Amino acid sequence: MKNLGLMGALIAAIALTGCLDNGGGTEVKQDLNNGDFSVITEPETGSGGGSNGGSSEEGSTGGDNGSGGGTTTPSEPDGFDINKGATLTASTSLNLDFYPPFHTAYTKVSENESCGGGAWVDYADSGTLLSSKTNQNVPVSVQFRDHDGRTSSCYVRRIYIDQIGPDIVFAKYPSAPVEEGLDVELIFTVTDAGAGVASVTCSMGSSTKACAAGQNKILLPKLAGGDYTLKVSATDKLGHASEKSISFKVSSMYKQMVNNVKVNEYQKVDILFVIDNSGSMEYEKKSMASRVRNFLDVVKGLDWQIAVTTTDPVHKTLGDGRLVQLYNKPGQYILTSSMNDTDARNTLSSTLQRSETGSGSEQGIFAAYRAIERSLSASGGNANFIRNDSQLAVVVISDEDESANGAKNDPANFVKFVADSFGSQKAMSFHSIIARPDDQACLKGEGYSAGFRYEQISKLTGGVIGDVCASDYAAQVQGIAEGVRKTLKSITLTCAPVVDAMRSILVLKDGQVYDGTRKMEGLNLVFDQMLPQGNYEVYYSCIK
Known part of the structure; x- marks a missing residue:
């Protein structure tokens, strides 16, 4: 590296500043917390406790779906009932009592809503159906026939078979080590579509408190250094239990970092749109094409590539990070800046206008992670999408949060994956059109x-x-398109830099101090002007 003497002096100056902290005085002790916490809950609405049960046809009856099958026996039974009128059970063995409309000789029981597929058997006043379905609202239909061949209407009842504990999903939690003495907030939800949530307990170390169904916010003020795990245990009204935990670290130590980045003048950027194609997006999807019509106007002049995937994590052609085929372009998956402007604009709008209904388990971060993995392995339509010498921008459009908690769903892991995959050479920005947490109207x-x-x-x-x-x-x-342009003036750091009286960010270009005006936006060090071509080194400090 050029100018080693200057570089050594600069690093020594940084180190000396750290050594002079507190001026040799007495260390100020803080009153720190070792894990006690408070809980704020927002009760669930419209889920659990039988909200999925009880609909019927042809005179069927509803009922209370309390623990183990509360009953509401009809005063004038018509057709049949399940488990004496219950709409919830923990067993797949269903007891049926029949109430035919006429003197009958044969009965047909089907596990559907159409009385199709069952077999006629000799009539008996009651019977048992061993269901093939669990953890869902199960339809059962019955028909009757007499010796003369007269057939009754198709009677339908439903019962929810629940054999699993409540669903626990962490929405907000520290994705990187937390500095000692700061407050920490964790948010999670507990729901149960069948029996409903009976109880929720939260524990951290020796502190245990009652939480609730719905959204829970855990507040931990001024944490001391150490490893922390929040464990959430829940049971439903049938006694099924579930448990999940999230762990994080609190540290007061810093690590010295350096990013070495080679900047070219190609102005290349690869842009990935991740579209929520689930059923809940029906309203937004209707006019998606018109809503994003002006995107290409703002990125004009750049060497861009654009592709589209969906938030569906499992679909074998449109999910799991696979790029979707461009509208009306068989075998093509990537738009490029070399295309005709009108053709590119129409193709992008039409491709973003999704007509299918994808999985309700929306995972936009996971989809972006998998799309990059597939590009790196040159898999299918993803091959050649992420170029080595380009920057990267991701745009997610979704009305629901990331719905899973795996490593590939985690924001910090995603940033680290991009940095590791491209040797910290690729600046990256992630843009979100979402239901913002503070937007109550939306x-x-x-x-x-x-x-x-x-x-x-x-x-x-x-x-x-x-x-x-x-x-x-x-x-x-x-704004997003302008943010994409801004990515071309950015260097993405590996971790959040600490800037205070002792620590600063030092940028060298070809061994000399580069004093171009810049600011931090998340992990991106964004410069006011395009970076001149050259080899850059960025020195900074992060919390370990």
């Missing part, structure tokens, strides 16, 4: 749930956070 309207993790990863990478409920995305899309 959350009470078309926004299905708050996008906590999308907000987190956008803040982490200096991305734009837009409003999925907006009738027109034009202004938001322009």
